[in-house]
Ligand SMILES: Nc1ccn([C@@H]2O[C@H](COP(=O)(O)OP(=O)(O)OP(=O)(O)O)[C@@H](O)[C@H]2O)c(=O)n1
């Protein structure tokens with residue numbers, strides 16, 4: 001994740017999803033159709049959210065579509081705006097809504113119809129805003145271009161210097177807001193960079209990505225499905241955690257309350273086993289560690305059930321269109337005996353992760369009475385998480 005300008009800048013994302021998707025056909029507007037079981041709009045949202053560089057995500061919808069969007073997005077945080085008859089009008093409505101909420105330093109405007117957004121493209125766009133007003137991802141044109149002369153071949157078009165323009169497009173907020181307000185609405189503009197350029201600003205070109213292709217026609221959905229299906233890359237992460245044993249504490253281990261004369265002490269419920277799994281999963285995603293997502297200094301996590309942290313890690317995997325292949329957990333303690341609780345722990349972990357129980361292994365070992373675990377001062381746990389992610393991650 002990269003933030004542009006200074007780290008204090010407010011950067012927001014605006015997803016336009018108010019189109020009818022006429023060219024894509026079907027009964028449902030394309031942004032609400034499913035790719036690999038997840039709505040196109042949710043894919044686009046997750047791609048921006050996973051990047052982590054945005055203070056807010058605004059979504060422009062057709063009139064009366066808030067209910068369907070809320071059902072698709074579940075608890076994902078977003079504010080909704082009603083769009084207009086044209087893409088330009090929908091973007092304008094979104095920008096006005098952001099302005100009404102105090103504006104922003106930069107805005108990234110994205111088509112919901114482009115569900116896969118490599119983080120590297122966002123990084124390039126935000127980096128370009130360090131010295132620029134607007135930046136867009138483009139790809140060169142590779143095919144020969146001709147004009148259609150009523151079904152026969154007309155004149156060729158020189159493709160030298162031609163680029164295909166994609167979204168997301170990044171802008172200094174005040175500039176793109178002013179450019180939209182000044183635009184002659186009798187003319188349509190197919191993207192926002194044209195509008196910024198029309199207002200007199202240069203637009204920087206950064207390298208686009210084939211994975212950003214827009215869903216426009218019916219056949220594009222099969223391509224998108226295939227993009228998620230193969231190839232997948234296997235990611236392995238490891239996690240390790242230790243907590244101190246103390247009197248007057250409950251002993252939560254592997255999501256299960258284990259009867260014991262002492263329990264683990266910590267800021268949350270101190271479930272060392274779940275913490276190790278969370279770190280293993282975040283490690284496989286290369287998304288930091290449990291402390292960076294749930295700082296111990298934050299009072300809201302005091303006494304929190306570690307189920308929440310594990311569910312959060314599961315949701316990060318889902319947001320990346322990943323799959324949890326296997327969890328292997330080892331609990332290191334002299335007492336209590338883990339064997340009698342092993343099946344309950346496997347079942348609880350599998351339930352939180354929404355995976356079959358045979359993908360969760362729970363093991364235990366002592367340290368032959370050596371070290372802090374051997375002296376029964378604390379319990380340690382280590383975990384290995386194996387995930388598979390689509391190659392576009
Ligand atoms: N009035 C409109 C038209 C388009 N869009 C959005 O702009 C993006 C790119 O537009 P396009 O692919 O043309 O979508 P549609 O207008 O829905 O498609 P079609 O032209 O085939 O009807 C899409 O995410 C679409 O939802 C929008 O917010 N408001």
Ligand SMILES: C[C@](O)(CO)[C@H](O)COP(=O)(O)O
Pocket residue numbers: 087111165166167190191192214216
């Ligand atoms: C904004 C855009 O996606 C950039 O390529 C494109 O211009 C949208 O065009 P459409 O005609 O609305 O599909």
